[in-house]
Amino acid sequence: xxxxxxxxxxxxxxxxxxxxxxxxxxxxxxxxxxxxxxxxxxxxxxxxxxxxxxxxxxxxxxxxxxxxxxxxxxxxxxxxxxxxxxxxxxxxxxxxxxxxxxxxxxxxxxxxxxxxxxxxxxxxxxxxxxxxxxxxxxxxxxxxxxxxxxxxxxxxxxxxxxxxxxxxxxxxxxxxxxxxxxxxxxxxxxxxxxxxxxxxxxxxxxxxxxxxxxxxxxxxxxxxxxxxxxxxxxxxxxxxxxxxxxxxxxxxxxxxxxxxxxxxxxxxxxxxxxxxxxxxxxxxxxxxxxxxxxxxxxxxxxxxxxxxxxxxxxxxxxxxxxxxxxxxxxxxxxxxxxxxxxxxxxxx
Numbered sequence: 001x002x003x004x005x006x007x008x009x010x011x012x013x014x015x016x017x018x019x020x021x022x023x024x025x026x027x028x029x030x031x032x033x034x035x036x037x038x039x040x041x042x043x044x045x046x047x048x049x050x051x052x053x054x055x056x057x058x059x060x061x062x063x064x065x066x067x068x069x070x071x072x073x074x075x076x077x078x079x080x081x082x083x084x085x086x087x088x089x090x091x092x093x094x095x096x097x098x099x100x101x102x103x104x105x106x107x108x109x110x111x112x113x114x115x116x117x118x119x120x121x122x123x124x125x126x127x128x129x130x131x132x133x134x135x136x137x138x139x140x141x142x143x144x145x146x147x148x149x150x151x152x153x154x155x156x157x158x159x160x161x162x163x164x165x166x167x168x169x170x171x172x173x174x175x176x177x178x179x180x181x182x183x184x185x186x187x188x189x190x191x192x193x194x195x196x197x198x199x200x201x202x203x204x205x206x207x208x209x210x211x212x213x214x215x216x217x218x219x220x221x222x223x224x225x226x227x228x229x230x231x232x233x234x235x236x237x238x239x240x241x242x243x244x245x246x247x248x249x250x251x252x253x254x255x256x257x258x259x260x261x262x263x264x265x266x267x268x269x270x271x272x273x274x275x276x277x278x279x280x281x282x283x284x285x286x287x288x289x290x291x292x293x294x295x296x297x298x299x300x301x302x303x304x305x306x307x308x309x310x311x312x313x314x315x316x317x318x319x320x321x322x323x324x325x326x327x328x329x330x331x332x333x334x335x336x337x338x339x340x341x342x343x344x345x346x347x348x
Contacts, residue, residue, distance in 0.1 A: 035237050037067040037244060040077055040086030043271055044176065046196045046279055047116035047225050047286065049262050050252035051090040052271045059251045063243035076142075078104055081230055088229040088244050092117075092146035093298050094153070094306075096228065100325045101312045105231040107327040109245040111223030111295030112252045115214025115286040117150050118198035120207040121190045122183060130158045130210055136189035137170045139179045149311070150219070151192040153302075154211050156309045163310065180205060196274045199282050214285045223291065223298040234327050242329035249290040250336050250343050256288035257338040291335045293348045296326050 037060075041051060054060050060067050072080040078099045080086045093108065100106055119138075121127040127136070133155070140148040148171055152162045160168045174182045179191040180201035190210070193201070201207060213219035227248045229241040255262045263280035266272045272279065303318045312321075334348030 034066045035240050037065055037233075037240055038070050038085065038087045039067055039244075040070050040072055040080050040089035041271075042071060042077070044273070045090075045194065046266065046272045046274075046282060047113065047194065048090050048271070049255045049266060049283060050112050050225075050248050050288070050290070051227070052266055052269070053255055053262055054247045054251035056265050056269055057251065057254065059247040059254075060244070063247045065240060065243050065247070078106075081106055081228075084230075086230075087233045088227070088241070090225060090227055090248070092150075092224050093226045093295070094149035094224070094302050095144065095146035096226075097299070097303050097306055097321070097325075098144065098149075098312055101316055101321060106228050107231055107234050107325055108226045108228050108295055108299055109234075109241065109327055109329070110227050110249055110290060110292045110332075111298055112225045112227060112248065112290050113255075113286045113288045114220055114222060114224055115212070116195050116198075116224055117147055117192065117211075117213045117219075118195075118202065118209045119151060119154065119190055119192045119211040120183070120198065120202055120209055123206060123208045125189060127189060127208075127210070130154060133190060133210075134160065134168055137172055137187075139172050139174045139182045139188035139191040139193075141173065141176045141179070141193065143171055143173060146224075147192040147194060149306070150211075150213065152309060152311065153305055154216075156305075183207070195282050196272055196279055200274060200278075214287075218301075220287075222301060223294040226295045226298065229327070238329060241327070242332050245292075245329060246332050249292075249332070250338075252288050252290035253336040253338040253343060255283065259283040259288075289335065291348070292328055292332065293334050296322075296328070299326055 055069060070086050072085060077089055077091055082104055096106060138151055155162050155169055172188055176193055176197050179193050182188050183191045184205060202209060213224055227245055234241045260280045263283055264276045267276040300322055303321055306312045307316060307318050333345035335346040336343040337346060
């Protein structure tokens with residue numbers, strides 16, 4: 001069953017994948033025999049700044065890594081990893097736990113930052129609190145995506161029945177770009193979406209945030225985005241996996257110290273849309289204080305909560321799930337602090 005889950009997506013992933021960066025499109029090793037790391041990254045994610053900066057500012061090159069960027073298009077990042085199209089990447093921990101429980105070959109390696117997702121409603125909707133959402137419709141980009149998982153955690157903590165046959169709440173799928181319009185025309189009563197679309201929509205339509213993971217506890221104190229590598233990479237090329245993690249830790253610390261330049265690079269290199277100055281203000285609301293331990297703690301918290309909610313198998317031992325889905329590499333510090341072009345390692 002687990003093999004079928006990912007094998008069925010292989011063809012779509014292979015058709016949509018494209019590459020850029022160092023190395024060739026399909027080679028796993030460079031001409032001199034060095035491993036070529038395949039980094040998965042798609043456009044549109046403002047909060048992926050550490051990974052994007054690691055590529056653009058040379059942090060990966062400084063580690064001596066040979067790498068290539070793989071744009072997996074509209075395919076799901078988990079499917080790309082399961083198909084072997086990518087070796088590593090960046091994303092929200094909440095959307096990875098269910099696939100890991102179903103057998104996805106992934107290990108999380110560090111927490112990168114907090115914040116980046118908002119649950120928004122119209123100010124004249126009569127919805128003033130989370131409890132007012134009972135019986136309403138929420139627009140999300142995917143029923144299994146990080147936004148839906150975050151919304152379900154919030155609703156469950158407020159007493160909602162979030163089971164598939166419940167009438168407490170209904171989730172409807174719209175593309176991220178279409179969600180604000182769906183909210184405006186009444187197709188949904190709320191949207192749960194990521195930046196920069198979330199903050200742009202909040203400002204443009206004067207929306208009310210019922211949840212902002214950069215501010216709303218316990219999410220504001222929990223690392224949302226993490227780095228990950230494939231289990232195979234961690235086992236067969238641990239030195240490469242460690243260097244990738246180390247480079248991203250440094251890049252996250254750099255973003256914290258240079259949000260304006262980071263936002264400018266993101267727009268100029270077409271990783272995200274929008275105005276660089278506006279995007280920089282959004283980046284400043286996140287806590288870019290990378291931490292290996294923080295990534296582990298987030299994995300533990302979310303895994304236990306998803307089991308309580310019923311979003312992962314009731315027979316799953318969460319301690320075992322965490323053990324097999326997190327990897328700490330020797331020689332990689334817990335974090336870094338940026339000091340100009342230099343970095344000070346911070347031990348956990």
